[in-house]
Amino acid sequence: MTTVAAEIEKLNEAFYTAIESGDLDRMTEIWADDEEGRVALCVHPGWPMLSGRSEVLRSWALIMANTPYIQFVLTDVRTTVIGDVGLLTCAENILTAADTEDATFAAGRVVATNTFVRTSAGWRLWSHHGSPVLQGEDDEEETEE
Template identity: 80%
Template sequence: MKDIEELNEAFYNAIESADLDKMSEIWVEDVADRVAMCVHPGWPMLSGRSEVLRSWALIMANTPYIQFVLTDVQTTVVGDVAIVTCAENILTAADTDEPGFAAGRVVATNTFLRTPAGWRLWLHHGSPVLQGDDDDEEEEP
C-alpha cells in the first residue's frame, strides 16, 4: 500500500511542479479494457490517455502556482485495483489583478491499476466541496 500512496503523492507533486513528463509516467497506457479517465471539477468526463494528458498540460500551462495539502487519505486495495480517496486542500494564485492567493477544497478519488510496468493511475475524479460564507450561516437563537 505504501507504493500506491507514494504514487498518489507523486501525482500531486507533478501537478505542483507542472511536470508533464512525470504526469505521463503516472497515467496508465490505453488498452482496449483500460482507458484512462479524468473528471476535473466543473469539466465533462475526459476519456483516453491523450485527452487526459492534454487537459493536464492546459491546467499546468495556465496555473502559475498551486499547492495541495492532502487530508483524509484512505487507501483500499482489491487485487490489481487500488483506490485512494482524499481531500485536496488547494492553495493557488488568485485570479484577480491584485497579487494574492485563493483556497479551495476538492474531494478526489484516484483509482490505480496494477500493470506489467507497475501501478498506474487509471481514473482521477475531483469534486469541489462547496464553501459557505460565515456571514450566510444562520445563527441559533
C-alpha cells in the first residue's frame, strides 16, 4: 500500500470514529470545502442525494443527535489513488441501538464509496455514498449452516 493510500485510509477511519463518537467538530474538519466545480455530496441509505457542504454536515448533525449508539466494523476496504483523488470502497458492518422493545441492538450492512480529494489543507472527504445490502431468506439460511 502506498503512503498516500494509507493516509486516506487513516482519514476514512477518522470519519467513522467521528460518527461513532458523535463528534461534529471532527466531522466538519474531515469534509472538503465547496469550491467552484466541486461540492460535497452525500447519499445516506434510503435518503435522496445531498449536495453542498452545509447540507451534508446538517445531515450528519441530525444523524448524530438521533443515534444513541452506533459502531462500525469496516471490511473489504479497497483504496485507489489517481492524482489528487482517492477512492475508497468498503463494507460497513453496523451495530446500532434498536428502535424496538424486543431488541437492544440491530445490525446491518452497507457498502460505501468514499471519495477523497487533496486540498491545500490535506486530504478531505468529497463524497460519501452508502447503499444498504439487503439480506433475503437465502442469505440467512447460508449463515445458519
